[in-house]
Each structure stands twice: as structure tokens, then as C-alpha cells.
Amino acid sequence: MVEIRSPSVRRGWSESVRARASEIVKQYPEPRSAVMPLLYLAMAEEGYLTDNGMREVAGAVGLTPAQVRAVASFYTMYKRENPGRYLISCCTSISCMLLGSDEVLRAIEDESDVTAGETDPAELISVEHVECIGACGGAPAVTVNYELIEGMTTEKARELVRWLRTARPEAIVGAECQELFGGRRSFDWGAFDRDSALGPYPAFGPLGTVSGPAGDQEG
Amino acid sequence: MSVRSIVTDRMTRHPSDSHTLDRYLGTGGYRALAKALEMPPDEVTGEVKAANLRGRGGAGFPCGVKWSFLAPAKPAYVVVNGDESEPGTFKDRQLMERDPHQMLEGTIITSYANGANHAFIYIRGEYPRSARRVQQAVEEAYAAGYLGSDILGSGYNLEVTVHLGAGAYICGEETGLLNSLEGRRGEPRLKPPYYPAAKGLYMQPTIVNNVETLANIPWIIENGGEAFAAIGPDGSRGTRLFSISGHVRRPGNYELVMGLTWRELIYDVAGGIPEDRALKCWIPGGASAPWFVPDDHLDLPVTLDDTAKAGSMLGSGAVVIMDETTCTVRATERLVRFFAHESCGQCTPCREGCSWLERILRRIEEGSGREVDVDMLLDISDNISPGLAWPPRMTTICPLGPSAVSPILAITSYFKDELMAHIHQGGCPFD
Numbered sequence: 033m034v035e036i037r038s039p040s041v042r043r044g045w046s047e048s049v050r051a052r053a054s055e056i057v058k059q060y061p062e063p064r065s066a067v068m069p070l071l072y073l074a075m076a077e078e079g080y081l082t083d084n085g086m087r088e089v090a091g092a093v094g095l096t097p098a099q100v101r102a103v104a105s106f107y108t109m110y111k112r113e114n115p116g117r118y119l120i121s122c123c124t125s126i127s128c129m130l131l132g133s134d135e136v137l138r139a140i141e142d143e144s145d146v147t148a149g150e151t152d153p154a155e156l157i158s159v160e161h162v163e164c165i166g167a168c169g170g171a172p173a174v175t176v177n178y179e180l181i182e183g184m185t186t187e188k189a190r191e192l193v194r195w196l197r198t199a200r201p202e203a204i205v206g207a208e209c210q211e212l213f214g215g216r217r218s219f220d221w222g223a224f225d226r227d228s229a230l231g232p233y234p235a236f237g238p239l240g241t242v243s244g245p246a247g248d249q250e251g
Numbered sequence: 252m253s254v255r256s257i258v259t260d261r262m263t264r265h266p267s268d269s270h271t272l273d274r275y276l277g278t279g280g281y282r283a284l285a286k287a288l289e290m291p292p293d294e295v296t297g298e299v300k301a302a303n304l305r306g307r308g309g310a311g312f313p314c315g316v317k318w319s320f321l322a323p324a325k326p327a328y329v330v331v332n333g334d335e336s337e338p339g340t341f342k343d344r345q346l347m348e349r350d351p352h353q354m355l356e357g358t359i360i361t362s363y364a365n366g367a368n369h370a371f372i373y374i375r376g377e378y379p380r381s382a383r384r385v386q387q388a389v390e391e392a393y394a395a396g397y398l399g400s401d402i403l404g405s406g407y408n409l410e411v412t413v414h415l416g417a418g419a420y421i422c423g424e425e426t427g428l429l430n431s432l433e434g435r436r437g438e439p440r441l442k443p444p445y446y447p448a449a450k451g452l453y454m455q456p457t458i459v460n461n462v463e464t465l466a467n468i469p470w471i472i473e474n475g476g477e478a479f480a481a482i483g484p485d486g487s488r489g490t491r492l493f494s495i496s497g498h499v500r501r502p503g504n505y506e507l508v509m510g511l512t513w514r515e516l517i518y519d520v521a522g523g524i525p526e527d528r529a530l531k532c533w534i535p536g537g538a539s540a541p542w543f544v545p546d547d548h549l550d551l552p553v554t555l556d557d558t559a560k561a562g563s564m565l566g567s568g569a570v571v572i573m574d575e576t577t578c579t580v581r582a583t584e585r586l587v588r589f590f591a592h593e594s595c596g597q598c599t600p601c602r603e604g605c606s607w608l609e610r611i612l613r614r615i616e617e618g619s620g621r622e623v624d625v626d627m628l629l630d631i632s633d634n635i636s637p638g639l640a641w642p643p644r645m646t647t648i649c650p651l652g653p654s655a656v657s658p659i660l661a662i663t664s665y666f667k668d669e670l671m672a673h674i675h676q677g678g679c680p681f682d
Contacts, residue, residue, distance in 0.1 A: 059412045061326075061369065062453060067434030068417055093434065106436035106595075107417035109376045125338045126538060127496040127571055129585050163420065163589050164338035164538075165377045168496035168569070169503045178379050206380060218494075219345045219504050222266045227383055234379035236386070236415055 045088045049077060053092045063093040067103050071110050075233045080111045108162075109178075111232065115158040116151045118196045118204065119232035120144070121175045122189075124161045127168035132186070136172045137161055139186035143193040157196060158232065169218030177229035179206030183215025203228035255482065257490050258466040259506045262349035270384050272391040275352040281397055283469035287360045288405040295364035299468065301476030303488045308332055308423075308461030309537065309566045311555050315476075320448040321365050322456040329362040329370040330432065330452060330459045333385070334416050334423040336375055337537035338589055339569030342492035342504050343462035347374065347381035350466070351388035355411070357465030359397060360472055362409050365458050369410045373428055376417040386413045420593035424649050425459040427595065438595045439649035463492055463568075484510040487554040491565070495521045497572035498528070507553075514549045517572060529575040532665065536566030538586050539654030541641060542661035562641045563657075578681035579666040580673050583658040584612035590655035601652025604635040608655060615670065618678035625670055629663060632656040 045053070053073060057066040070092055074085030081104055083097070090100045104110040111119075122137040137159075141147055144157050151158040167173035170182025174189065181192070192213045207224030210217070229235035261278050262269040275281070287295050300315030321327060331354070335343040346354055355372075362370045372389075374382045389411050392398045400408045414432055416422050422431045426440035429452050444450060451457025467489060471479045480488045487509035493516065496502045500522030507520065517523065517530065524530060532544045535553075541563040543551075551557050558565050573582060591605035608631055611624050629639070636643040636653040639660060643653035662670060672680050 062433070064434035065414075065432060068431065069415065071417070072415065095434075103434060103436055106438075107376075107419050109418035124585070125589055126534075126582060126585050127339055129581070130497045130571070130573060130577060162377075162418075163592055164336060164340075166335055166341040166344045166375070168339050168341050168494060168571070171496060171502070175377065178377060180380070216502075218341045218502070219349070220262075220266055222262065222270065222349055223268060225380070225383070227380070229379070234376055234382070234415065236379050236382045 043084060045077065049073065050088075050092070053088075057092060064095065066093050067095070067100060068107075071100070071104055072233060072236075075111065076231060079231060080114045109233070114151070114155060115232045116154075116156045117200075117232065118156065119158045119160065119175075119177055120193070120196075121160050121162045121165070121178070122148070123163070123165045123167065123171070123173050125164035125168075127164070128172040131171045133172035133184075135186050136174065136184050136189045139189040140174070140193055143190040144197075156200075157193065167218050170214075170216050176209060177204040177232050178234040179204045179209060179229050181206075181209045181214045182217045184213070185215065188213045188215070203230050255490060255508055256506045257470045258346060258350070258353065258463065258492065259504070261353065262345070269349050270351055270388070272352060272388070272395060275350075279473070280352055280469075281356055283472040284356050284359055284397060285403055287363055287472050288403055288407060292364045292366060295360060295472065298471055298476040299364070302467075302471045302479035303476075303486075304464065304467055304471060304479065305487070305555060306461055307463035307467075307491065307568065309337065309539070309564075311565065314460065314464055317448065317460075318361075318365055318458060320446075321458060322449045324456055325366070326369065327365055327367045327456040328452045328458070329358060329365060329367040330425075330428065330447075330457055331358055331370065331372040331462060331465060332423060332425065332428060332459055333372055333374040333378070333381065333462045334420075334428060335378075335462070335567070336420040336423050336593075337539065337567040337569055338586065339496055339534060339537055339571045340494050340567040341496075342494045342568055344378055344381055345504050346462050346466050346492075347378070348384050351381075351385045352392070353469060354462050354466045355385070355388050355392055356397070357468035358411065359392075359402070359409055360468050361458060361460060361465060363407055367458070368408050369412070371432055371452070372411065372413045373422070373432060374413065374415055375422075376415050379415075382413060382415050389413055419595075420589075421595045421649070421651060424651070427649070428459065429457065436595070438597050439651075441648055483508045484552070484554050486556045492568055493520075494567075494569045495572065496569070497533070498524050498574040498577070499572045500525055509554045510552050512550050512552055513543065516553055516570065517549075521570075521572070524572065524574045531573050531575050531577050532579070532661070533573060534569070534571040536564045537569040538571075538589055539650070539657055540564050540566045541657045542665070544665050559642075564642075576681070578616070578679055579662050579669050580612065580616050581679065581681070583662045584609065584616050586658040587612055587655050590651060594651060598647035598652060600635045600646045601655075604631050605652060605655045607631050608659060615673045616679055618673070618676075620670075620674040622671075622674055624674065625663065625667070628659050632659045 422437040427437040431437035
């Protein structure tokens with residue numbers, strides 16, 4: 033996908049985001065340690081990691097933008113191209129492969145018409161294959177915006193894609209997705225929390241990413 | 252076979268709310284911390300040494316001994332390794348999601364014993380639910396006075412920061428993790444000189460422990476190191492979480508006392524193989540471990556030392572079962588692809604070697620393999636890990652590259668006929 037960025041567009045972070053960034057920096061003995069959480073913050077601000085976002089991170093921790101880019105490029109979860117609203121990550125590592133993950137991935141690609149590594153033209157759905165996501169007891173497993181669904185089948189994978197297309201949920205609630213599309217789990221999840229992901233990055237409020245409505249819990 | 256639970260006890264008895272502070276306190280939580288804070292720090296370390304608790308992250312190093320190596324310089328740090336990413340492993344996720352206070356109490360006790368006033372919990376980025384649960388536990392612990400200044404009136408202070416990874420297996424290697432925590436690329440550091448106990452986080456003395464290791468600490472302090480050392484066989488004390496996956500009827504995490512046989516683990520604990528198909532082979536301790544096969548290994552005891560003697564390791568506790576329908580070439584390709592993808596790129600043998608191995612395996616699986624490819628697989632492996640020995644010799648800073656050699660050795664020693672069948676038939680006989 034070709035990314036078009038106009039050099040004239042330089043929207044800086046708002047005061048409140050900068051304040052949040054300095055709160056995060058204060059959690060560490062040395063500012064540089066805040067680079068990773070701030071990269072998530074930058075993604076949450078603009079949907080993905082832009083040059084602008086990396087410049088803001090650099091400014092917040094006292095590095096050059098090039099140094100920040102060098103860090104960001106090491107980690108697969110910092111997306112430097114705009115992903116769709118829903119990022120479907122299909123595990124195809126050993127345990128998932130043994131139980132049919134390659135077929136699940138093919139079903140997702142076929143139903144969404146998106147090849148792994150790409151995004152649909154409407155920027156709604158991105159598909160990727162990923163290495164082990166620690167859900168081997170509930171293989172095959174996928175995540176949507178990093179919210180886990182275990183015990184997938186090809187049929188459920190197709191239903192998931194159709195549901196994302198038609199229902200277009202505002203937020204991805206892991207527990208809800210597991211109930212709708214999942215099967216066998218790696219372990220008893222216990223109480224389902226209702227945290228939700230509002231973007232294609234992990235939903236973890238305290239580190240600066242978007243957090244969902246505070247956890248209503250079901251017994 | 253005895254099953255006794257230490258780290259999964261609370262979540263088993265209280266499945267709906269084992270992660271909350273109320274339930275934790277109602278089931279004896281933070282009593283061990285109160286006890287530890289009344290002991291001199293080196294006495295706490297003494298109990299952990301007496302327990303003979305060996306690290307649950309992969310290397311199996313004795314935890315108390317690790318603590319006693321910590322250099323005296325201040326400040327010192329404690330870092331929790333929750334970057335669980337070894338294919339087949341999902342035990343720390345359960346511990347973090349279902350009983351975060353247990354791991355946190357272990358972290359606080361560990362920090363006290365090692366004179367650290369700041370601890371970091373590094374959780375892999377793909378585990379947002381673990382991160383949310385641990386963060387919630389940290390906030391509850393601050394509010395209740397188990398973190399912050401003057402903990403329980405002891406005069407001891409501790410700050411805890413939860414840090415999210417961003418998708419890099421190599422950050423589970425402790426020095427790669429420290430670089431990542433410093434806001435750098437997660438490239439492992441050279442040892443020596445960068446042993447974390449001497450030159451760790453910010454070049455200060457640092458203890459890095461796995462989540463499961465730390466989850467055992469409260470029990471050890473509360474019941475004494477001797478009580479822990481009375482459980483299980485020599486060299487494999489206490490319990491251990493096994494993540495069992497692949498072709499079994501009941502995959503999942505099982506907390507077991509070591510010493511049972513692989514046959515019992517696969518057939519009794521995990522329920523055997525669906526449709527009673529035959530067992531072909533299994534990975535005894537994560538993607539980096541050399542494989543076991545029924546004829547040679549099914550009746551060996553599951554202990555750290557017996558597994559090492561047989562040429563493999565319990566590693567991270569991930570057991571991946573493969574039945575007779577498995578194409579071992581495809582399985583090998585999938586494991587090697589993982590290491591090729593996760594290589595940080597610092598060392599040439601790993602960076603180049605793993606991706607060459609991956610490409611050769613793929614062409615064999617896809618039907619364009621040649622007989623010479625088998626020798627080439629071994630030759631490249633020998634360049635990554637000279638002598639193809641176990642434990643592997645290294646030409647690299649960290650063991651990632653040599654780990655990719657494990658499945659290559661398995662397939663060339665046990666399943667060479669399958670490799671040759673792919674080459675001679677020009678494709679996968681299992682397709």
C-alpha cells in the first residue's frame with residue numbers, strides 16, 4: 033500500500049496528549065524507557081505510526097526522530113502503514129498449524145478478499161498472519177485488534193469477517209467475540225471482562241493506548 | 252502420579268474472581284509479604300535457596316542462587332519477564348490473567364530481598380488482557396498499601412511500572428528485554444560483560460525472573476523453603492505448569508509435580524490423542540527444544556535432569572504433541588520460520604542461517620527439494636551451532652539461532668525417510 037503523506041501536514045499533539053505523555057515518562061527512571069508506551073500513544077492518536085507521531089515521541093523523550101524510527105521498526109506491532117479499522121491476526125505457528133490454522137487463514141482471506149499483509153480499499157479490514165500468540169491450548173486462534181478468539185473453525189472465521197463487515201462494531205470486546213465466534217479455550221477465562229479495543233492496537237489504557245469502558249464484570 | 256497445586260490453587264477454587272484483591276486477601280494473600288518484611292532480606296533469599304526453586308522461564312537456573320549473584324551497587328532493579336512467546340507456551344498468560352496478585356506479591360518479596368525500590372513488569376504486547384489485569388492489580392496494591400512508600404509500616408518502598416512489549420520474541424531473552432525496557436531495539440547484549448546481575452537495566456544490578464517463578468515465591472515464604480523442596484524429585488522441586496497443545500484430547504495448562512512419565516503426561520493428563528491415532532513425536536519444552544519420539548522417550552520421567560540427559564529440555568514447559576497425520580517437514584518449516592522471523596539480525600549465522608533453513612524447508616515441502624538439500628540443512632545448522640551438540644554450542648550472542656537447529660536435528664535423525672519422500676515424490680505425501 034502506498035502511503036501518501038504531505039510534508040505540510042504537521043498536526044502536533046494536543047496539550048492533553050502531551051500531558052499524558054509526560055505522565056508516562058515520569059513512570060521511568062530514564063525518559064528513553066518511555067519510547068515504547070509513547071509509540072502506542074502515537075498510534076492511538078493517529079490510527080497508526082506517522083512521521084509526525086514519531087517526531088512527537090522523539091521530542092517527549094529527548095531523542096531524534098531517526099532514533100525513534102529505529103526502535104519502532106524493530107517491533108511488529110508498531111504499524112507504519114494505516115491498517116484497517118479491524119486488524120485480524122491469524123496465528124499460524126506450530127500448535128495452531130497442527131489444528132488447521134492455515135485453512136482458517138485461507139477462509140479469512142477468501143471471505144474478506146484481503147491477502148495476509150494487506151488492507152481492503154475501504155480501510156475496514158486488515159489481515160495478517162502472526163507467530164505464536166500464546167493461545168495454543170485453544171488452537172487455532174485469531175485476534176481482532178489484539179482481542180483474542182480461541183477455538184476457531186473455518187466457518188466461524190467466515191462468520192467473523194461477515195460480522196465485522198455488516199455490524200461494524202464501534203469497539204471490539206474480546207469476551208463478546210469469544211462468545212460469538214470462539215470455541216475451546218486454552219483455559220477457563222473466569223469472569224469475562226468487558227474491556228474493549230477501539231482501534232487496531234492493544235487496548236491498555238495506562239500505557240497511553242485507548243482503553244474501553246471500565247470493566248463491567250460478569251460472574 | 253500426584254497432582255498438587257501451588258500457583259493455580261486460587262483460580263481453580265474461585266474461578267469467577269481469583270484476580271481480585273478481595274479474593275486474594277480472603278485466601279491468604281499478602282500474608283507472605285508481611286512475613287517477609289519482618290525477615291532480614293538475606294533470610295528471604297535463604298528460604299528461596301532452600302526451596303531449590305529453579306527458574307520457570309526456560310533455562311531452569313536456581314532462583315535463589317541467581318539472587319545471591321546480585322552485585323551490591325545501587326540502585327538495583329527487579330524485572331518480571333512476562334514476555335511469554337515461545338511457541339506452545341501459554342502458562343504465564345493464565346497466571347497473569349487469573350491470579351495477578353500472586354505474581355505481584357512474589358515480585359514485591361523479590362524486590363525486598365534484593366534491595367530494589369523499582370520493579371518493572373514486562374508483558375508481551377499481544378497480551379492486552381494480561382496487561383489490564385496486572386495493571387489493575389498494581390493499582391489495587393498501591394491503594395491498599397502493598398506498594399508505594401513504607402509498605403505495611405516496614406519502611407520499605409517499592410514502585411512498580413507495567414510495560415507492554417510490541418511483538419518481538421527476542422525480548423523474552425533477558426538482555427534483549429532490558430534493551431527493550433530502556434527504549435531500544437530488543438537486541439540481546441553480550442555476556443560477559445552484560446550479565447544482568449552486574450550490568451543490567453541502565454547498567455545497574457538487575458534481577459530478571461519469569462512470571463511463574465515469581466508466582467511460587469509467596470507460597471515458599473509462607474510455608475518455608477524446606478516444605479517446597481519436599482515436593483517432587485531431586486533437581487525438579489515444587490510443581491510446574493505444563494502447557495500441552497497439539498493433537499491431544501484435553502489441551503491446556505496443567506500444574507503437576509514433576510517425575511511422572513511422558514506416557515502419563517500425554518495419555519492420562521492430556522487424555523491421549525483424538526480418535527486413538529498413533530503418537531508420532533512431541534516437543535518436550537517449547538519450540539527451541541529437540542523433539543522426543545515414542546520408541547526412545549515415552550517412559551522417561553518428566554524432570555529437568557532426565558530430559559537434559561536425553562538431549563532435550565523442559566524449557567518453558569510447552570509440550571506440543573504431533574500424531575501420525577503430521578507432516579514433520581511442514582512442522583519443521585513452521586518452527587524454523589518462527590526463528591527466522593524473530594531473529595534480531597545482529598549475528599550473521601542466525602540472521603542468514605535461519606532464513607536459508609526456512610527457504611530450503613519450504614522448497615522441500617512444496618516439492619522442489621533436491622537430495623543435496625538434506626546435507627545443506629545440516630551444513631548450515633553446523634555453521635549456526637558447531638558440532639550440532641546438546642546443549643548447543645553458539646556462534647551467536649544469544650541462543651535464538653541455535654534453537655532453530657533443534658527441529659532440523661529431529662527431522663534428519665528421526666524422520667529422514669519423510670524428508671526423502673518429499674524430495675523423491677516432488678511434493679508433500681500428506682497433502
